[in-house]
Amino acid sequence: MEDSRQKLYISMYHYTRDLKHSRYPGIKGLDIPLFRQQLDFFRDNFNVVTMEQVIDSAEGRSRLPDNALLLTFDDGYADNYTYALPLLEEYGFQGSFFIPGKTFAEHRLLDVNKIHYILAAADHKKLAADLKEKMDRYRGAEYDFPPTDELWAQYGIDGRFEGAEPTFVKRMLQTVLPERLRNIISSELFEKYMGVSEEVLAYELYMTEDMIRTLRRHGMFIGLHGYDHYWLGNLPEDKMREDIEKALSVMDEFIDRDRWVMNYPYGSYNDGVLSFIRQKGACIGLTTEVRVADLAADKPLELPRLDCNDFPPKSENYKKDGVIYEKK
Ligand SMILES: [Zn+2]
Known part of the structure; x- marks a missing residue:
């Protein structure tokens, strides 16, 4: 057969x-x-x-x-x-x-790359300890998120090709902490561990x-x-749409607007993402x-x-x- x-x-x-x-x-x-x-x-x-x-x-x-x-x-x-x-x-x-x-x-440097480079430059145990200390320092009136121990228990687990510390650092700084705070902490860690400005590295990368x-x-x-390499499946509907619209507009020259291909950053999507990109002309999603x-x-x-x-x-x-x- x-x-x-x-x-x-x-x-x-x-x-x-x-x-x-x-x-x-x-x-x-x-x-x-x-x-x-x-x-x-x-x-x-x-x-x-x-x-x-x-x-x-x-x-x-x-x-x-x-x-x-x-x-x-x-x-x-x-x-x-x-x-x-x-x-x-x-x-x-x-x-x-x-x-x-x-x-x-x-x-401009994406957060995902900022984190990759910090992980490449820093000792992972020291970096995870540094991050936990910053989380405890920033937790309070402006930024609210669960206790560090709880987050470590949930996210400090071995990833597919790496150990618990890098997995934890990535999750905290990619999606778990409030966005504004993620940017602040990523930039602080970048400055501490990297000997190059974000802008220069972005042009190089x-x-x-x-x-x-x-x-x-x-x-x-x-x-x-x-556009911004967000976890699209975790974004509010309007922010998700805005990110995809912005991406479509700057990519216009390189794609066929009636038949384009989507690749979800971090593999993150949901039904809202699917129906929006379908309506916008996506034909394949990875x-x-x-x-x-x-x-x-x-x-x-x-x-x-x-x-x-x-x-x-x-x-x-x-x-x-x-x-x-x-x-x-
Ligand atoms: Zn990516």
Whole structure:
């Protein structure tokens, strides 16, 4: 019997750089020699497809080849342009790049990156202790949130590829603490642990509009990743809509407004997000649920992905059936 499934392996990348020769070797990225090995593996074992092929299959106009694989790059890092683009061209593969609007429209550091860099520069135990002390200092009339012990018990747990302290620091500063306070504490910690200004790092870290334009000229696909890189599923409806509208407006040149692709920051979305982006012309949505997608069964706006660490030379997780990892 013919297999009615349309399996699609989606590999997710963030930083792609020559880690040993980079300023912050502690940053969690895919080292370029390993990326090349991975592309060799894909060339020999998979059919790398384009986003246009995925859209056509999701809309029933065609079928994907067997062992279809899609390459996705989140957050708009300049190292994707410097290191990944030349390799993708060499192998003849398309990459899909999902770029938060703020990174190139304002050249301002996203909180998510501030936190990555602090984690790369600081001792994790000391950093977590520092953060807890600040939380206790700021808790009071202006900022209200649960006791530090309670939050540590809930969020101080091992993450997928890291320990309890970095997971705790990320959760507190990405979503748990009140937004204004998150900005204040992130900036304080950034100043304490990093020897560079936020502005200089932002220019160093993200692609410029010219680079994004160049990606497109070289056949790459560009999609949405919010404006401010918020947890969209946790935002009030009006703020969620505002963030997506802003992203659509600065990304206008790079996307097809009638058929664009959404990549939810942190994999966070809810029914309100889904119905809003559908009404705005989104046709595909990428989540961070960790398993192989099936275009015949999965909803097009909720496709699961795998991490690049789920493939050789890092691991063989991609062979597993069903959900590979559940976010706590
Ligand atoms: Zn992201």
